[in-house]
Amino acid sequence: MAASTEIDPESSRPTQMAPSTEIDPERASTSAAPSATNPAAVVLAIIAWWRRKELLERSALVLRPLALIFSLFAFIVCASNRHGDWRNFDRYEEYRYLLAISIFAFLYSAFQVSKQAYRFSTGNDLVPKNYSEIVDFAGDQTMKLATERWKMLHGELAPPRTLEPMAMASPVLEHSKDGLFRVEKQGTCIPTTFPSLSEECAGSSCARLLHHEQPILYTEVEVVTSSPMPQASQDLPRAEINEQDEDTHHLVSPSAMASLSGISSRTPLALFFFFCCCCCCCFAATASAQLSSSFYNASCPNALPIIQSAVKAAVAKERRMGASLLRLHFHDCFVQASPGCDGSVLLDDTSGLTGEKTAGPNNNSLRGFDVVDAIKSKLESACKQVVSCADILAVAARDSVVALGGPSWTVQLGRRDSTTASFSSANSDIPRPDFNLTDLISAFSNKGLATTDMVALSGAHTIGQARCTTFRARIYNDTDIDSSLAASLRSSCPSSGDDDSLAPLDASTPTAFDTCYYRNLLSNKGLLHSDQQLHGGGSTDSQVSSYAANSAKFFGDFASAMVKMGSISPLTGSSGEIRTNCRKTN
Incomplete structure (x- = not known):
């Protein structure tokens, strides 16, 4: 149907009227449902599909933070109402619905990301006691806020009354009795944002006001202000002013609301807020959701049992191997230039690469490479090129501690292997046996580890042995050493030569993971100078005493510190x- 044109007597300019729109009862009855092209509806549908397919659990590293961003985007779209105005009831219902769903989606996604971050940082699972009640409460609060927003804009206690269309005899243009409205009649209705004009509109226009259960679709209505506004129309909501014709105001359909509604001034702020939230989510995802304990569940489900079996066999053959595998993981993570827990310590020297094996702290000292090779060979047979060497070291360290009677912890997985190594960083980053307490605190702090982590991780010296060259200066020069221990060690470690003779780091129980290391420190029986620095009148004395008396405390702190250390700059x-x-x- 061609558009009608009405001449404004004051301006003598033709005013284009919208073509008549016929009401489709089915469409009208479902106008509150989300539009398929509504971006909020689309992203919420994607999240729902992910959840239904359980992809958020299986693909946590990517989809959990992405779902959080999507739900936040849906919330921003609905809160700022980019494609409609809260003052229009037919779109109000849709956006109220979408806003509630976006809150549910955000809560669910945030919970999943938080659970992953908690597991990443502590190695434990986060299980809320009343998760369903939290969601229900959040949903109730969402509806309450939506209602309060309506009250703020309209001063009403409930959504406004809608209009029921009335069939007209002919599609002609008529004026209401006050001359203010020109409404094209066939199947059209007065906009629902005019509840205060019930008397003026119902008398001679195309619709009557009712308490209607279903919202009605918009038609275009033009308000002409060529005559003074009557008192009854003072409650009209303010419409956008056409800059080209200051005498004519337009209330437009939802399809045009995105470009003409009053919320356009709020859009930059909403987009800026959304951008900031996306950045925060990305940083959070990078920091806390990089690794997952279930990383190989689908790609190589037997990876952890294969590693555990090989470690048990190696430790059963030689108890000292448990300490050697644990030390490999420590020396791998602390060389951060390559950049951290990335398997760089395992690389051999080549013509184009100088590895870390020959660096001062590692040369003629690191062991266990053959065990790692055997584990890798078995994993390649089970699932080719899936499990990284860096993850092998992390899991083998945990299994070695368990095999020697120590604590277990949940190893976060998903590290990848470096293609480089750093000889210089291995020399500078790994703590030396002659470090004092200040040096130790600084070295661990540089890796993001606290002093408490440093004291707990030093407890790894409850197993393993050290070469004469690492403790010679202590047994001949230090005064804070038990005299009988010093005399005993001097017999096997002369003041010069024989650098490779060995002595146990914990002479009491050298192959058992326990608290004897800390009890030895209380008696000045630490083998290394750096060991005894933990208990020599400094800030860490109390922690050493606590561990010496409480093995459960030491085991818990050690496990937590191992998770943190294993998360140093993984690829x-x-x-x-x-x-x-x-x-x-x-």
Whole structure:
């Protein structure tokens, strides 16, 4: 149907009227449902599909933070109402619905990300007691806030009355009795934002006001202000002013509301807020959701049992091997230039690469490479190029401690292998046996580990042995050493030569993971100078005493510190590679 044109007597300019729109009863009855093209509806549908397919649990590293961002986007769209105005009831219902769903989606996604972050940082699972009650409460509060927003804009206690369309005899243009409205009649209705004009509109226009259960679709209505506004129309909501014709105001359909509604001034703020939230979510995802304990559940479900079995066999054959595998993981993570827990310590020297094996702290000292090679070979047979060498070290360290009677913890997985190594960083970053307490605190702090973590991780010296060259200065020069221990060690470690003779770090129980290391420190029986620095009148004395008396406290803190250390700058995603041979790059 062609558009009608009415001449404004004051301006003598034609005013284009919208074509008549016929009401589709089915469409009218479902106008509150989300539009398929509504961006909020689309992203919420994606999240719902992910949840239904359980992808948020299986693909946590990517989809959990992405779902959080999507739900936040839906919330911003609904809160700022980018594609409609809260003052229009037919779209109010849709956006109230979508806003509530976006809150549910955000709560669910935030819970999933928080659970992942908690597991990442502590190694434990976060299980809320009344999660369903929290969600229900959040939903109730969402509806309450939506209602209060309506009251703020309209001063009403409930959504406004809608209009029921009335069939007209002919599609002609008529004026209401006050001459203010020109409404094209066939199947159209007065906009629902005019509840205060019930008397003026119902008498001679195309619709009557009712308490209607279903919202009605918009038609275009033009308000002409060529005559003074009557008192009855003072409650009209303010419409956008056409800059080209200051005498004519337009109330437009929802399809045009995105560009003409009064919320356009709020859009930049909403977009800025959304951008900031996206950045925060991305940083949070990068920091706390990089690794997952279930990383190999689908791609290599037997990975952890294969590693555990190999470690048990190696430790059963030689108890000292447990300490050697634990030390490999420590020396791998502390060389951060490559950049951290990335398997760089396993790389052999080549013509184009000087590895870390020959650096001062590692040369003629690191052991266990053959065990790692054997584990890698078995994993490649089970699932080719899936499990990284860096993850092998992390899991083998945990299994070694358990095999020697120590605590267990949940190992976060998903590290990738570096293609480089740093000889210089291995020399500078790994704490030396002659460090004092200040040096130790600084070295661990540089890796993001607290002093309490440093004292707990030093408890790894309850197993293993050290070379004469690392404790010679202590047994000949230090005064804070038990005299009988010093005399005993001097017999096997002369003041010069024989650098490679060995002595147990914990002479009491050298192959058992326990608290004897700390009890030895209380008696000045620490083998290394750096060991005894933990209990020598400094700030860490009380923690050493606590561990010496409470093995459960030590085990818990050690496990927590191992999780933190294992998370030092891992390579994830597409960074690095998955080596097929841990000794060389692909």
